[in-house]
Amino acid sequence: MINRPETRDLLAEARQVLLDSLVPELGGERKYEALMIANAMGMAIREQEQQEAGEPESTDVMLSRFLAGHALPEESEQGEQTLARALRERVVDGSDRELRAVLRAMTETRLKVNNPGYLK
Known part of the structure; x- marks a missing residue:
């Protein structure tokens, strides 16, 4: 080879x-x-x-578990779109600790790519 x-x-x-x-x-x-x-x-x-x-996959797993645990079907939308819709429609509580953990993981995953210095 x-x-x-x-x-x-x-x-x-x-x-x-x-x-x-x-x-x-x-x-x-x-x-x-x-x-x-x-x-x-x-x-x-x-x-x-x-x-x-495997970082994005672990964040996706967290998001999928959150959506499943709150009976939010992903349907044809992507998980993030489902979450955004649920937040807009106030289907999920913004003070939910699990939600905050998911949002933090998603944000940190993006920052590690877009602006890694910000996390330091």
Whole structure:
């Protein structure tokens, strides 16, 4: 079998070259655009690492258990949409500890991808 680099490793290397070699040569709007691309690449790397660690699945399991425990069918909607509808319609109590744990887990999972420094 051929030794193939992992997608995460390729993204990380490309991001590093972008930041180290290209960004310093750019100015103004082009530099801003290159930094946005590097940021998006970093988010993709972190998201892939999360998926490999099974984090989104554990959050999805928490959400599914909450919905099932409160007799909220997922129907054709995704779990988050069902939860949002239940909150809008005040079907679930906002002070429910289990709900708060689910919302916190969902928020932390997203922050680990989008803005990991915020959690520190």
